[in-house]
Amino acid sequence: xxxxxxxxxxxxxxxxxxxxxxxxxxxxxVIGEAVRGTRAQADGAVAAAKAAFPAxxxxxxxxxxxxLKKASDEILTRKDELGRLLSRxxxxxxxxxxxxxxxxxxxxxxFAGECLRMAGEKLASVRPGIDVEITREGLGVxxxxxxxxxxxxxxxxxxxxxxxxKPADLVPGSTWxxxxxxxRAGLPNGVLNLVIGRGSEVGAALLEHPDVxxxxxxxxxxxxxxxxxxxxxxxxxxKFQLEMGGKNPLVILDDADLKVxxxxxxxxxxxxxxxxxxxxxxxxxxKGIHDKFVAALTERLSGLKIDDxxxxxxxxxxxxxxxxxxxxxxxxxxxxxxxxxxxxxxxxLKREAPGFYLQPALFTDVTNKMRIAREEIFGPVAAVIRVxxxxxxxxxANDTEFGLSAGICTTSLKYASDFKRNAxxxxxxxxxxxxxxxxxxxxxxxxxxxxGPREQGKYAAEFYTTVKTAYTMP
Ligand code: NAD
Numbered sequence: 001x002x003x004x005x006x007x008x009x010x011x012x013x014x015x016x017x018x019x020x021x022x023x024x025x026x027x028x029x030v031i032g033e034a035v036r037g038t039r040a041q042a043d044g045a046v047a048a049a050k051a052a053f054p055a056x057x058x059x060x061x062x063x064x065x066x067x068l069k070k071a072s073d074e075i076l077t078r079k080d081e082l083g084r085l086l087s088r089x090x091x092x093x094x095x096x097x098x099x100x101x102x103x104x105x106x107x108x109x110x111f112a113g114e115c116l117r118m119a120g121e122k123l124a125s126v127r128p129g130i131d132v133e134i135t136r137e138g139l140g141v142x143x144x145x146x147x148x149x150x151x152x153x154x155x156x157x158x159x160x161x162x163x164x165x166k167p168a169d170l171v172p173g174s175t176w177x178x179x180x181x182x183x184r185a186g187l188p189n190g191v192l193n194l195v196i197g198r199g200s201e202v203g204a205a206l207l208e209h210p211d212v213x214x215x216x217x218x219x220x221x222x223x224x225x226x227x228x229x230x231x232x233x234x235x236x237x238x239k240f241q242l243e244m245g246g247k248n249p250l251v252i253l254d255d256a257d258l259k260v261x262x263x264x265x266x267x268x269x270x271x272x273x274x275x276x277x278x279x280x281x282x283x284x285x286x287k288g289i290h291d292k293f294v295a296a297l298t299e300r301l302s303g304l305k306i307d308d309x310x311x312x313x314x315x316x317x318x319x320x321x322x323x324x325x326x327x328x329x330x331x332x333x334x335x336x337x338x339x340x341x342x343x344x345x346x347x348x349l350k351r352e353a354p355g356f357y358l359q360p361a362l363f364t365d366v367t368n369k370m371r372i373a374r375e376e377i378f379g380p381v382a383a384v385i386r387v388x389x390x391x392x393x394x395x396x397a398n399d400t401e402f403g404l405s406a407g408i409c410t411t412s413l414k415y416a417s418d419f420k421r422n423a424x425x426x427x428x429x430x431x432x433x434x435x436x437x438x439x440x441x442x443x444x445x446x447x448x449x450x451x452g453p454r455e456q457g458k459y460a461a462e463f464y465t466t467v468k469t470a471y472t473m474p
Contacts, residue, residue, distance in 0.1 A: 002032030004176040006041055006196055009048035010189025013041065021173055024091040024318040025308040026353035031089050034172040037197030042164065042205035045193035049141040049162035050211045052190030057138045057160035061115040068112035068158060070185040075105035075178070086174045087309045091317040091356070092272045094310055104178065107439045107456070111158035114458065118159070131472045136465035139239060140213035143206035145199070145227065146175065147219040154178070155456065156216065157192065159464040164193045164212070166203055168219075170321060172196040199223065207231065207238075214239040216455075216463065218277075221245045221376070221448060228451065241452035241463045243277065243444055245376040246404035249397035250280035250434055251419065253390055254288035256409035260431050261289070262296045264409055267433035269382035270301070270360040273316055275324070277449075278405045278427070278435040282366075282373055283384045284393045290386050294364055298344045301360050307351055319356040319379055328358055328379030335372040340383065341365045368396050376402070390415050398424045403447030407434035426450060 006013045017036040023029035083098030120135040138160030167175035179194040207230035217227045224244040231238035252261045268280035309317030319325045332346045346361035366383040387393045406425035416430045426445035442454035453462035
């Protein structure tokens with residue numbers, strides 16, 4: 001059995017209470033035991049990160065590059081094993097888990113390169129004889145509070161910050177494995193600390209600690225608002241970045257290639273069991289293609305294999321745990337009560353091993369006012385909303401408090417261009433699944449989905465650094 005311990009100041013700490021890490025595909029399979037970190041351990045991790053910051057922030061780009069590149073190489077070499085761990089603890093299918101592990105390796109390679117590419121600016125002053133230089137510096141101690149569905153992405157180290165990471169207590173294994181790799185790659189003690197534990201204890205300790213300069217949070221809207229309030233109330237105030245939920249629209253127009261539209265919808269709404277912040281949970285379909293699309297999507301869904309995430313050939317794994325399953329079932333009941341028609345699925349499934357299996361569910365006859373079209377369900381449940389034309393589709397797509405990703409399936413350049421321009425979302429896809437994104441370009445949303453600078457790509461520097469303007473009279 002694996003032991004997921006905390007790393008504080010370069011030491012693995014195993015003391016304290018432990019929680020089992022259970023495989024949602026087979027609840028008899030206990031993957032390991034995670035320590036339940038305490039407030040005192042979180043405080044110790046912050047102190048270690050603070051002490052490590054001066055040296056790490058001044059380390060040469062070559063030193064930082066070498067460590068991040070070494071970690072990237074190991075992640076890529078072990079991607080099958082790491083992907084398997086992720087699938088086993090989280091329930092995404094093995095190809096999805098391996099893909100995500102490979103992506104983590106690529107992100108580290110990208111940010112290793114960013115260490116070498118970080119540049120400033122030198123300008124002539126408006127006053128005679130003076131030079132002006134603009135440089136970027138790390139912030140200090142950064143707290144990373146991450147969710148259970150996307151636990152492995154850390155660009156903060158590249159910019160000279162020191163880090164305390166708190167993964168969701170439900171899936172600590174993948175973050176633990178990543179921290180272990182980085183530690184062995186040669187990060188000095190205290191530069192990266194791992195404190196697994198409850199949000200209300202370890203997360204809250206990071207939010208309240210005056211030596212934490214910034215918080216990068218990924219998770220639900222409700223927790224995101226608590227994080228924001230705590231960062232503003234903190235003295236000194238903390239910089240914060242929030243990546244939260246979505247109710248992402250995928251528009252299907254009459255002129256869409258039906259096959260492309262069905263693949264985009266099946267992938268965006270149901271793969272990863274719909275448990276992606278970028279999942280398309282609203283399928284907004286114009287009336288000319290509506291019936292054909294629903295029939296073709298239903299047929300596609302009936303051919304999908306819902307089973308153990310680790311089994312070859314599984315298309316959709318289980319829901320992550322009992323409470324998420326309860327939430328999905330609750331929304332299935334709400335949808336029916338609201339008058340939507342359950343056109344496919346929604347049955348609790350039994351498989352060889354006991355797990356949280358749910359058949360993908362497709363509602364039709366949904367209006368954009370219904371709760372199933374407005375609230376994030378975070379499961380394999382999608383709502384089809386019939387509209388008259390492109391204009392109504394665009395208004396409907398934007399009629400949401402969220403703004404993470406949005407997609408359109410059309411063969412019309414005119415509509416595709418208009419949608420890219422006018423969709424109120426941080427990421428827009430044309431004739432592509434809306435959940436798949438590249439690792440070297442900005443990731444994030446607007447409106448109620450996100451707050452603060454984007455993650456990933458060179459734009460990540462906007463959050464993880466602060467700018468200094470220096471004036472020199474030579
Ligand atoms: P969550 O908000 O319950 O938890 C996220 C993290 O916050 C966990 O580590 C949790 O322990 C911690 N936390 C909880 N209460 C806290 C508190 N009071 N103080 C400090 N920390 C606290 O979210 P979840 O259920 O783990 O993840 C699912 C949610 O994450 C969905 O809403 C999904 O859309 C969102 N998500 C967003 C993105 C994105 O990039 N936009 C990516 C992945 C997931």
